[in-house]
Amino acid sequence: MNAFFNPEAISACLNVIFDEEDNQSQTVSSFSAPKLTRRKCISAIRQLAYSYKADALDEYLQIAQDTGYQCLDAFYKCVIHLYQHEYLRRPTEVDIEWLTAKHEQVHGFPGIVGSKDCMHWGWRNSPVAWQGQYTRGDKGHPTIMLEADRAPQVEFSVNGHRFGKGYYLANGIYPEWATLVKSFKCPMDPKTTKFKRYQEAARKDVERAFGVLQGHWQIVEQQARAYSVNKIKHIMLCV
Known part of the structure; x- marks a missing residue:
């Protein structure tokens, strides 16, 4: 593309x-x-x-x-x-309220902040001393992982229960944390089947976002040629 x-x-x-x-x-x-x-x-x-x-x-x-x-x-x-002060800052309380309201309106999940996903960006010119730290067995070469961050404070209620922290939708590779809501591997009844369908449909947004990012900025699709982690971070902030 x-x-x-x-x-x-x-x-x-x-x-x-x-x-x-x-x-x-x-x-x-x-x-x-x-x-x-x-x-x-x-x-x-x-x-x-x-x-x-x-x-x-x-x-x-x-x-x-x-x-x-x-x-x-x-x-x-x-x-x-x-x-940096308009688009690259951390979200404020007003931004989080707007995000949670929009996600609830579109996807039907109250208190959701977004979807959590990761992408491995190949690192061609990584220092030799760091290659073991940044190399996974399934990749075979050093990579930098790009993913979402911690969940902010969000107050919401579900079925009469109050919660004070937002959450992300995630897939099965992530740990069992209270701020990560994952789908069911093998749903056994109509309720869990419906939840699995809605959860996976909502998670498609972040997967599409990574696809659009790679399509518009092919420097992310190819292996990074920078020598430092800070330069790679700044390039990601730029795109």
Whole structure:
């Protein structure tokens, strides 16, 4: 699946980045990140969207490999700086109330925060000393696991019982925790059969989300070429 971008949206995003860099350059001088131009932003976006290597764009954009990697670092740092207080923050109480109400309206599960799933992102350039720590037997190569986080405080009632913590829908690979609601492996009656059908239908949302993420940003579909965990984390925050 090839990524498709709206040129107007990309142009608006780049204008915001350029305006932010101009404001920062008037107050603080940065020696670690290169000045972002449209050509350098194109290099960063192509690395994110199509998983291009930095040296694959040297003839097209006249940018060397090292400069291409620096452009990618500067691009995701700028995006994180722009949107960390609006989109990359932890959800507030108002956000959680809206999420639980929306999930209950759509899926019929009161108090649900979302669905829990994981995705293994291959790590090509992992340090040799860490390969045993990040390698699973079924994968055969180092991977970084991407998954959801802890459940927030949510008050709700089910069948007259009050609960004070939200929960996630999960599949059978996760442990038996109070904040993880899993399906029945072998339902024996109509009630458990219906619950299994509704639970698995609701969990499809997060699986589709990972599929859309990989389709739009092929850097996640291919093995990561960064050398540090922090850079991989910042790339995920950017996309």
